[in-house]
Amino acid sequence: MLGFVLWGVLAEGLFGVVAVAGRRVTSIGTVIYGGCLAVSLSVALTAVLFLVQGGAPANDALILPIGLPWLHAHFRLDVLSAFFLFVVGLGGAAVSLFALGHSRHPNKHYPDPTRILPFYPLFLAAMTLVLVADDAFVFLFSWEFMSLSSWLLVLANHREKGNADAAFIYLVMAGIGTVALLFAFGLLAGVEGHYAFSAMRGAPHTVALATAVLLLALIGAGGKAGIVPLHIWLPLAHPSAPSWVSALMSGVMTKVAVYGFIRLTFDLVGPGQWWWGGLVMAIGGVTAVMGVLKALMQHDLKRLLAYHTVENIGIIFIALGLALAFGANHRPALAALALTAALLHVFNHSVFKSLLFIGSGAVLWATGNRNMERQGGLIHRMPGTALAFLLGSAAISALPPLNGFVSEWLLLQGLLFGPQLPQWPMKMEIPIVAAMLALSAALAATCFVKAFGIVFLGRPRTPEAAQAPETDRYSLTAMFFLAGLCVLVGILPAPILDLIEPAVRLLSGETMAGAEGTNWLWLVPVDAARSSYSGLAMLVLTALAAVTLSLLIRRYLSHGVRRSAAWDCGFPDDSPSSQYTASSFAQPIRRVFGTALLAAREEVTMPEPGDTSPARFEVRLTDYAWNWFYRPPGRLVLSLAEWTSVMQRQSIRRYLGFMFATLIILLMVGMSWN
Amino acid sequence: MELITEGLIQIAQTALVLALAPGLTGLVRWVKARLLRRRGTPILQVYSDFARLLRKKVVVAHNASWLFRLVPYLVFNAVWTAASLVPTFSTQLLFAPAADLIALIALLSSARFGLALGALDIGTSFGGLGASREMMIASLAEPAMLMIVFTVSLFAGTTHLPAVAEYMSQHQAFLQVSVLLAAIAMVIVSLAETARIPVDNPATHLELTMVHEAMVLEYSGRHLALIEAAGSLKLVLYLSLFCCLFVPWGIAHQAATPLDILAGLGIWVIKLAVGAVLLAVLETCLAKMRLFRLADLLGGGFLFGLLSVILMFVFGSL
Numbered sequence: 001m002l003g004f005v006l007w008g009v010l011a012e013g014l015f016g017v018v019a020v021a022g023r024r025v026t027s028i029g030t031v032i033y034g035g036c037l038a039v040s041l042s043v044a045l046t047a048v049l050f051l052v053q054g055g056a057p058a059n060d061a062l063i064l065p066i067g068l069p070w071l072h073a074h075f076r077l078d079v080l081s082a083f084f085l086f087v088v089g090l091g092g093a094a095v096s097l098f099a100l101g102h103s104r105h106p107n108k109h110y111p112d113p114t115r116i117l118p119f120y121p122l123f124l125a126a127m128t129l130v131l132v133a134d135d136a137f138v139f140l141f142s143w144e145f146m147s148l149s150s151w152l153l154v155l156a157n158h159r160e161k162g163n164a165d166a167a168f169i170y171l172v173m174a175g176i177g178t179v180a181l182l183f184a185f186g187l188l189a190g191v192e193g194h195y196a197f198s199a200m201r202g203a204p205h206t207v208a209l210a211t212a213v214l215l216l217a218l219i220g221a222g223g224k225a226g227i228v229p230l231h232i233w234l235p236l237a238h239p240s241a242p243s244w245v246s247a248l249m250s251g252v253m254t255k256v257a258v259y260g261f262i263r264l265t266f267d268l269v270g271p272g273q274w275w276w277g278g279l280v281m282a283i284g285g286v287t288a289v290m291g292v293l294k295a296l297m298q299h300d301l302k303r304l305l306a307y308h309t310v311e312n313i314g315i316i317f318i319a320l321g322l323a324l325a326f327g328a329n330h331r332p333a334l335a336a337l338a339l340t341a342a343l344l345h346v347f348n349h350s351v352f353k354s355l356l357f358i359g360s361g362a363v364l365w366a367t368g369n370r371n372m373e374r375q376g377g378l379i380h381r382m383p384g385t386a387l388a389f390l391l392g393s394a395a396i397s398a399l400p401p402l403n404g405f406v407s408e409w410l411l412l413q414g415l416l417f418g419p420q421l422p423q424w425p426m427k428m429e430i431p432i433v434a435a436m437l438a439l440s441a442a443l444a445a446t447c448f449v450k451a452f453g454i455v456f457l458g459r460p461r462t463p464e465a466a467q468a469p470e471t472d473r474y475s476l477t478a479m480f481f482l483a484g485l486c487v488l489v490g491i492l493p494a495p496i497l498d499l500i501e502p503a504v505r506l507l508s509g510e511t512m513a514g515a516e517g518t519n520w521l522w523l524v525p526v527d528a529a530r531s532s533y534s535g536l537a538m539l540v541l542t543a544l545a546a547v548t549l550s551l552l553i554r555r556y557l558s559h560g561v562r563r564s565a566a567w568d569c570g571f572p573d574d575s576p577s578s579q580y581t582a583s584s585f586a587q588p589i590r591r592v593f594g595t596a597l598l599a600a601r602e603e604v605t606m607p608e609p610g611d612t613s614p615a616r617f618e619v620r621l622t623d624y625a626w627n628w629f630y631r632p633p634g635r636l637v638l639s640l641a642e643w644t645s646v647m648q649r650q651s652i653r654r655y656l657g658f659m660f661a662t663l664i665i666l667l668m669v670g671m672s673w674n
Numbered sequence: 675m676e677l678i679t680e681g682l683i684q685i686a687q688t689a690l691v692l693a694l695a696p697g698l699t700g701l702v703r704w705v706k707a708r709l710l711r712r713r714g715t716p717i718l719q720v721y722s723d724f725a726r727l728l729r730k731k732v733v734v735a736h737n738a739s740w741l742f743r744l745v746p747y748l749v750f751n752a753v754w755t756a757a758s759l760v761p762t763f764s765t766q767l768l769f770a771p772a773a774d775l776i777a778l779i780a781l782l783s784s785a786r787f788g789l790a791l792g793a794l795d796i797g798t799s800f801g802g803l804g805a806s807r808e809m810m811i812a813s814l815a816e817p818a819m820l821m822i823v824f825t826v827s828l829f830a831g832t833t834h835l836p837a838v839a840e841y842m843s844q845h846q847a848f849l850q851v852s853v854l855l856a857a858i859a860m861v862i863v864s865l866a867e868t869a870r871i872p873v874d875n876p877a878t879h880l881e882l883t884m885v886h887e888a889m890v891l892e893y894s895g896r897h898l899a900l901i902e903a904a905g906s907l908k909l910v911l912y913l914s915l916f917c918c919l920f921v922p923w924g925i926a927h928q929a930a931t932p933l934d935i936l937a938g939l940g941i942w943v944i945k946l947a948v949g950a951v952l953l954a955v956l957e958t959c960l961a962k963m964r965l966f967r968l969a970d971l972l973g974g975g976f977l978f979g980l981l982s983v984i985l986m987f988v989f990g991s992l
Contacts, residue, residue, distance in 0.1 A: 376797065379739045390741070390791075399784040400777055412776055412820075416827055419987050431983040434824060435976070438817035445783055445816075446809040449790045453805065458797030459737060522771065531833040537772035538755065538781065546751040557728045558896050561743070566735035567892055568798040580794070580802020588810035592969040 001050050002060035002077040002132060005085065008039045008046075009128050015121035023114045029103025032117050036124055037096035043128060044089025047082040051499045067137055074196050076134035079502035080267070083343060084131050084259045086499060090485075091252040091350045092124050094478045098358040099244040101474025102365065115156040116242055123149040123248065127256050136185035136195040140178065143260070147174035147224075150253060153245040154237045166236035173223060173233040181220035181260070184213045188268055200268045210269045214276055217264040218283065224257035225313045228287040229625035234310060235294070239302035239370070243361025246302060250309040251354035255346050258316055265324065266507045274423050277325025281318050281429060285436035288314030290625075292443040293597055296450065296589050297621055299372045299582040301360045304451055305353065308396065311440055312349045316342050318433055319411045323508065326414075329421055332510035337525050338414040340512045343500045345407035348489065352395040352404060355482035359389040362475055363455060366468035372451070372582040377460040381468040386456045388479035393448035395486040398441045401535035403489035406523065408441060409533055413525045443589070450585045459576040491535040493523055583619070590619070598622060677768070683935070684768040688758040691914075694943070695757075695906035696720035698913070698950050705954035720906070727899035735796045735892060745792030746893065746900040752785035753904040757911040761918050763938035764926040765836035774833040775823045779816070782867070782911075785904065786812055793889035804888030807965060811873060811885065814972035815866040818859055821979025825856040826919050828986045835918065843922035855982035857920045862975030864912040869905065870953065872963040872971065876905075913949040914942070921945065 015035050022028045050060075060077040067073040077085075099120070103113060126149055129142035151174065154167045187209055188200040205213070223230035238249045265272065291310030298304040319342035326335035362385045363378060364370055379386040395402035415437070418430035460466035470476075489496050497512070505511045512525060523533045553559075566572045594600030599622035607613045650658075700717035707714025734742065756778050759770055773781060790809055793801040827833045829850065830841035847853045866873040869886040878884055890901050918925065924941030926934040963971060 377737065379741060379795075380737070383740075394784070394787060397783075397787060398780065399787055400773070400780045405777075405780055409776055409780070413833070416824065416833065419828060419990065424988070427987045428984060431821075431824065431980060431987050434983070435817055435821060435980050438820035439813070442783070442813040442816035445787055446813045449787060449794070449805060449809050453791055453794035453802075457739070457741070457791060457794040458802075528771065529832060529834060529837060531774045531776075532771040533774060533777050534772045537769060538777070541769060541772065542751045542755045545754060546747045549751065550747055553728060553896050558731055561732045561734045563736050564733050566737070566796045566798050567733075567894075568796075569800060569891065572798065576797065578799050579797045580799060580806060585802060585806045585809075588806055588965070589813065591966055592810060592814070 001046050002062050002075055004046050005043055005077065005128065005132055006062070006075060008043050009125045009132075011039050012036060012121040012125035012128070016118045016125075019114075019117035019121070023117070029113055029117060030100060032121060033096045033100035033103055036121050037093050037100060040089045040092030040096055040124065042089075044086050044093060047086035047089060048499065050077060050082045051079060051086070051502055054502060061134065067141070071135070071137055071195060073138045074134035074198075075132045075138065076197070077132055079506050080262065081131040081259070083499060083503045084255060084346075085128065087255050087347055087350045088124075088127050088131065088252050091248065091255075091354045092127075094482050095244045095247045095251070095354055095358060096124075097478035097481070098247070098361065098475045101472040101476075101478070102244065102361070104474070105472065112156075116153060116245070119149045119152045119156075120245065123153060123245070123253075127248075127253060130256050131259060134197045136189060136197070136200075139197075139260075140182060140185065143181065144174075144178050146253065146256065147171075147178065150237075150241070150245070150249055153249075154241045156242055156245070157240065160240070162236070163240040166233075166240045170233045170237035173230065177220040177223040177230075179220075180216045180223070184216035184220060184264060187213050187216070188264075197263075197268060201270075205270060207273065211273070211276070213269050214265055214272070214279075217261050218280070221257045221260035221264065222283070222317070225254045225261065225317075226257075226287075226291075226310045227283050227313060227317060228290050228310070229629045231287065231291070231310045232623065232625055232630065235298075235303050235306040238306040238309065239300060243302070243357055243364055246306070247354040247357035247361070250306060250357055251350045254309055254313055255350050258313070258320075258342075258346055262320065262507070265320075266327075272324050272328045274325050274328040274421070274426065277321045277323070277328060278423075278426055278429055279321070280324055281321030281433050284314045284317030284319075284321055285433040286314070287311070287317060288440040289436050289443075290314075290597070292440045292447060293589075293593055294621075294623070296443060296447045296586045297594065297598065297600075300370050301363065301372050301375075301451065301455060302357070302370050304372075304447065305356050305360060308356075308444065308447065309349075309353060311444060312345065312353070312396070314440065315408065315411065315437065316345050316349070318437060319345060319414065322411070322414050322418075322430075325421055325426055326417075327508055329423075331417075331420060332508045333512075333526070334414065334417050334420065335508040336504045336510040336512045337410065337417070339504045339508055340497065340500055340525075341407050341410035341414055343503060344410060344493070344496065345404075347496055347500075348395070348403045348407050348486075351482050351485045351489070352392045355388060355392040355479055355486070356396065358475065358482075359385055359392060359479060362471035362479070363468075365471060367462070367464045369462075369464065372454045374462045375455040375460070375465045376458045376462075376576060376579065377456075377465060378468055379456040381460075381466075382456075382470045384476045385471055385479065388476070388483040389456065390452055391483040391486050393452045395490065397445040397448045399445065401487075401490045401539040403486050403493070406490060406493045406533070406535065408437070410523075410525055411437065413531055417526075443593075446586075446589060450582055454580075454582045454585060458579050461576045461579070491539050492521075493535070497523075594621065599624070676766075680766045680768040683764045683766050684758070687762055687764070687767060688754070690939075691757040691762070691907060691910050692754065692903075694946065695903065695910045696724055698910055698946055699906040701947065701950040702909070702954045702957075705951050706958055709954060709958045724899050724903060727902070728896050730895040732895035732897055734894075737796065738892075739795055742792055742795040742892075743897070745788045745795075746897040746904075748788040749785045749792075750900040750904045750907075752781050752788070753907045753911065756781045756785075757907045757914070759835065760911060760914045761836050761839045761925055762914045763924075763942040764930065764935050765839050766926070766928060766930070767836060770836050771834070775827060775835050775838065776820070776833055778835070779819050779823060782908070783812065783816060789889055789901070792893075793891075796892045798892065800888045800891050804885055804891070807885045808889060811866050811968060811972065814969060814976060815863050818972060818976040818979045819863045819867070821976065821983050822856045822860050822863065822919075825852055825979065825982040825986050828983070829853060839918045839922045839925055840927055842919060843925065843927075847922075848920065852982040852985040853920070855978045855985070857916075859975045859978035859982065860916055860920070862971060862978070864916060865956075866968075866972055866975075868909045868912050871957040872960045873968055875962050910946065913946055913953075917942070917945045917949070 295307035323338035
């Protein structure tokens with residue numbers, strides 16, 4: 001099966017070459033995206049097959065004589081990588097289908113396809129390759145390949161304002177991350193330099209070394225996933241790419257980063273310390289709250305979604321931290337519960353975030369604008385996109401009976417076992433992290449009421465929005481496929497939990513109590529007397545009541561509607577600009593939370609009485625991460641550069657003097673050496 | 675046999691919460707009027723109001739979408755489902771395992787999500803205003819509610835509502851400091867969630883004070899009836915939930931005789947009535963708060979909840 005996956009990677013690599021060779025062919029987009037769709041789908045199916053067989057006792061491993069001359073390339077497929085392959089394959093397939101649809105109708109808002117087509121399959125191939133890597137060299141090589149190919153895709157639209165800066169910051173951050181991972185693997189490999197994962201797994205590691213690896217993994221893999229304060233590149237780079245690439249970066253690439261983190265901390269390092277869990281949870285909590293708060297303040301639809309990725313990564317890291325803490329305290333069953341929550345959220349987020357990003361792509365294509373303040377009323381013009389986007393919004397807001405709720409519910413159930421941790425700091429921390437999780441879930445709902453309400457509901461704010469065409473059938477199919485998954489996994493999570501179960505067993509040695517067994521209807525994390533949930537029962541109950549009720553009312557009481565002008569307290573205003581905007585919708589939240597957490601400052605400039613110039617209202621937000629973590633080192637580097645640049649402005653005599661002095665010093669060193 | 679009993683009790687509860695909801699709203703209104711030395715409308719007036727609204731034809735704005743017409747059914751049924759899953763007079767509810775306490779709260783947020791979208795659909799400034807404020811209040815009240823859920827779940831060792839109710843009635847829950855703090859937080863959250871003074875004023879249509887009323891401004895006829903009914907149901911739900919969590923005495927447990935169940939029913943109705951009178955007194959004594967003062971009130975509720983959870987975590991049960 002591993003061979004099949006590698007053939008898929010090779011095929012995608014070839015698509016990249018084909019895209020360059022056939023750049024003059026008009027239907028090249030269809031070929032490339034169709035090919036990527038087929039490969040991604042078969043990779044996902046392979047992964048499912050592998051997982052259904054219970055991961056086969058003899059794991060798939062392969063050593064190919066490529067790469068460095070003294071080091072063969074190791075590949076291996078185990079249940080953890082298979083689960084992530086499933087996520088990547090599924091996301092890649094849906095996104096490729098959308099891209100296939102969009103490549104068929106070129107649009108002036110999209111960059112030249114030749115700047116996307118060669119790199120798109122390479123990006124997919126790199127992500128797949130990271131997941132099957134079994135030594136540090138292959139891992140880092142494909143990791144860096146993944147960064148660079150996505151960097152090229154971010155640059156696809158390089159002429160648009162801000163994109164080049166976003167790509168530069170992305171490149172710098174990706175470089176820092178790779179260096180951190182390089183050190184992490186270096187520490188794990190030890191002085192003998194055993195770069196194969198199997199050697200690292202077996203070797204004993206001291207606590208100090210293991211902790212250093214954890215911190216480096218947080219910087220390298222966590223930064224790629226977008227944890228605060230390393231998230232700054234993410235909301236810049238993800239929206240700058242074409243929408244389907246944004247979907248891949250947010251929905252899928254961040255999951256590959258989470259995979260990297262899990263592989264390093266849960267698998268390679270070995271048993272952890274309890275306070276690692278505390279650290280990871282704290283980072284996760286802060287990431288979740290700051291991500292969603294920043295998302296609420298955006299009025300660029302794609303940037304809003306990118307900040308939401310930060311939030312969801314925070315949720316995943318809370319769950320991972322909880323699993324680390326439980327694991328370190330020898331509570332494998334509870335660690336399994338937290339890990340199940342984390343991996344289910346990985347899957348869920350990849351589904352609804354890909355859906356929302358391609359939905360925003362459809363909106364961008366239809367109206368030519370990412371700014372939410374210039375949309376409105378699209379539910380009438382784009383009914384299919386609106387329905388799919390609505391389902392995705394409800395799912396990401398963790399509303400039952402959709403899938404986002406299931407994973408957050410599992411995580412909350414895990415947090416409720418917090419008192420079983422004996423350490424006092426954890427006892428204090430877990431309630432606070434739970435509160436942060438609750439806050440971020442509530443704010444996410446607010447944020448998506450805003451996103452869906454301003455873009456799709458109300459009256460069109462511009463002529464473009466009033467004339468927006470519905471997107472094509474391929475794109476709609478992709479969106480409804482993902483939206484259907486949101487509903488299906490929400491009401492029947494059991495099949496996905498079955499796919500997660502082997503990976504959880506691998507990492508924690510246990511499995512979530514309710515995960516196995518024949519009970520498909522009820523989700524029981526530990527014990528039926530303690531807690532249970534059934535989205536299907538809830539949905540059936542509510543839907544049954546709704547249908548009966550509406551039939552009864554229509555039959556016996558009143559039916560039909562009369563259309564009329566809006567009531568609006570008797571003074572309807574024809575101008576669409578009288579509606580609430582995205583900024584006004586978020587204003588109460590900005591006042592309540594933003595003043596302290598984002599240093600939000602509002603500035604109103606009113607003209608003098610009699611002056612006809614317009615009044616101005618300005619809002620300024622500060623990201624503390626920039627001020628605290630990036631500006632000081634940036635200033636330091638600049639001042640060092642200033643200081644050393646003195647050397648570059650000297651006369652020729654001085655340079656000769658420098659050379660002479662260097663020579664003298666070298667001679668003196670050489671003499672004293674002897 | 676047990677299945678039949680549970681099914682019957684579930685049906686009775688589902689019907690009863692709906693039947694009692696308008697009466698409870700009417701009672702609150704009547705008591706408030708009496709406290710202000712007005713005569714007040716009869717308690718049963720709310721029932722005829724609903725009957726009248728349900729018979730009327732719906733007037734919908736020209737640019738309303740399908741979502742606008744779907745929302746009333748969604749909101750009403752989500753709230754109704756939630757209300758029928760709270761143990762009120764008996765813990766033997768057939769569908770109780772479908773949604774625990776956390777899912778119940780989340781179901782109510784689904785309803786709110788729908789209502790806020792319905793408010794934005796026509797594109798009037800009032801709708802946006804109401805939706806924006808409602809979501810702001812919710813994003814403060816919901817975490818506070820979850821903290822309360824955490825406290826009682828940690829105390830009872832379960833999030834399964836009937837089990838929580840049974841545990842609470844068997845142990846001296848009210849003697850616990852953390853449970854007491856959670857109860858205070860729950861009062862604040864309930865006021866916010868049911869749109870009562872000091873958070874919202876259910877009796878005004880002044881744009882400066884209204885939150886919930888601004889959202890439903892465009893609804894009429896049967897749609898309005900459903901949304902108003904959902905509001906009444908929410909009041910029943912929060913009072914019942916409060917009683918179930920903090921004053922659980924009298925609720926019939928497993929293996930209860932029919933007489934116990936009848937007694938539980940009577941006690942529940944009395945609890946609701948007492949709750950309604952207390953709410954009316956509270957509302958009469960307080961003034962509506964300014965919108966941005968709410969952050970202090972609800973933040974206070976949140977802190978009470980957080981404090982109670984931390985106490986529960988650190989000291990096991992204090």
